[in-house]
Amino acid sequence: MTKLLAMVPFVGILVGVVWFNQATPIILGLPLVLGWLVLCTVASSAVLAVIYLIDPANRSDRASRR
């Protein structure tokens, strides 16, 4: 499950760029392809945050930090 989630940004960047390789429309001030890649970068953080929360390795870690 976590490994599958981790694949999302890889697919988004490496495969997504094939569909979104165009300059227009400009979204949020960025050419489409650049906007897509920025979105994938933000998604990487989001995906890692979810993985972090469901990863049992971090439970004891957080408990010991309290």
Next chain:
Amino acid sequence: MNAAFPIVLGAVVFTLLLGIRAARGKDMKLEQWTVGGRSFKTAFVFVLMAGEIYTTFTFLGASGFAYGKGAPAYYILCYFPLAYILSYWLLPAVWRYARQHQLISQPDFYARKYDSRALGLLVAVVGIVALIPYLVLQLKGLGIIMATASYGLISPTVAVWLGAAVISLYVVTSGVHGSAWTAIVKDTMIFGVVAFLGIYLPLHYFGGFGAMFEAVAAAKQGFLTLPAQGQSIAWFDSTVLLTALGFYMWPHSFTSIYTSRDEGTFRRNAVISPLYGLLLLFVMFVGFAATLRVPGLSGGDVDLSLFRLSIESFDPWFVGVIGATGVLTALVPGSMILMTAAMMLANNIYRGLRPATPDADVARLAKLLVPVVALVAVYFTLNGGDTIVALLLMGYSFVTQLFPALVASFLKREVVTKQGAFAGILVGVATVAATTLANATIGTMFPSLPPAVRDLNTGIVALGLNVLTMLVVSLVTRRQTALQPAE
């Protein structure tokens, strides 16, 4: 003399003092000097590892790449999120093993994991050969930044000597502690400066980001999308993937992993680092703004686009602040590279050949080697010809060849033998050297292949041959070991 000069010079002096002061209250034994006694908390580990993104190469190179090539520069934005995803699992595993076996360098890891001194030596040689040109690149960048930001008052030659002297002094005194403290200052400054430039310049000159990109698209056809040939999507994908795999394979980044106090640090850093790296987007904005405002730079001069536009836009004192930031982006990574190269020479080459050498002697030798390595780098910076350029191009591809053997070492079954790992790295590195020196690409080697394959980064071929060799040699050597009667 103008306002920029004292600010740039002040940054150099400040870095030196802070770097030296970092040693206070620490007994600089080998483990303390190289990996901070494995005691660093999240913030230090964060700036040592995430801060590695912001070197002179990214400060000058990312804006220069966007200025000169346009869309292919997007790759700079894409490799690090993928590298951080890998890091979530990779770094804690590396850290645990290194701590358990009290390792202090990257070659130590391979030597211990595969139980092979020869493999340790090979990894050390590959690392040093990749690191020296990387140090040269930082010094070259430093020379350019100081000369430009001081409006020519400091010559590049003086700047290079000054920079090398400063990092040698604080590396010898404080080791990784000096790099960590100065990295905090560096990352704070670059965050402020880059965010300001990347927002202010497009708004000031074009009225907004969208307006700037529309102006760029109108002036330069196809500049904002990946081209159909050359630096195409195939090039982009293969380069992003290769760079992501090689990200933590740099010997100084690998050693930074060991400095952490606990393994949860890496997982927490992985979550926020992609957002932190997004700052590179703003560096690229500067490059795109410069294509229209200060056109005409070509060749190596494209790397000056950020400074040219800044000089045109701001008062000298602010150019001094940008210059001071640039100076830090050269000095801090330079200090880590310098320490790691000297340490690997002493710990893995010298001690690799004379295993009985005690820690104290290795520490003394490493500190003696710091100014020696710095002098070699200064020599290449001031006299380097085509060789050093070729080595630079190879550096990243070299260290990426260490990745397959690292991953294989964590497999539950022993799939790869020490002979397999050794042969794989050797073949990978040889392939990189051969293709770079011959200036060959997949397109020139196999012109009949379809364009999508021809544009692939040549590093893919080296990595493929590396893995293939690794597996075949492992298969052969494992069968031989199995046939031998147990003693």
